[in-house]
Amino acid sequence: MTHEFMAMMLGVRRAGVTVIAGSLKQAGLISYTNGSMTILDRPSLESASCECYGIVQRHLKQLLG
Numbered sequence: 001m002t003h004e005f006m007a008m009m010l011g012v013r014r015a016g017v018t019v020i021a022g023s024l025k026q027a028g029l030i031s032y033t034n035g036s037m038t039i040l041d042r043p044s045l046e047s048a049s050c051e052c053y054g055i056v057q058r059h060l061k062q063l064l065g
Contacts, residue, residue, distance in 0.1 A: 001035055024048075 003021065007014040021037075024030045029045045031038045039045060046053060 001037060 003014050003017040006021075007017045010017070021030065021032060024045070025032060027044075027048075029039070029041045029048065031040055
């Protein structure tokens with residue numbers, strides 16, 4: 001998955017994806033090379049996200065069971 005593709009999916013500029021991905025990589029939350037991204041520390045990544053992540057997760061759980 002390229003930064004360009006992620007930017008298109010998120011509706012942001014590619015440069016923004018590059019900056020954030022670099023910050024998350026530096027923090028040890030993800031690793032990425034050549035279009036492959038791996039989440040290294042999911043709990044920390046979730047706590048670094050906004051509260052909307054938890055809201056979406058709860059709604060999905062309600063809908064999907």
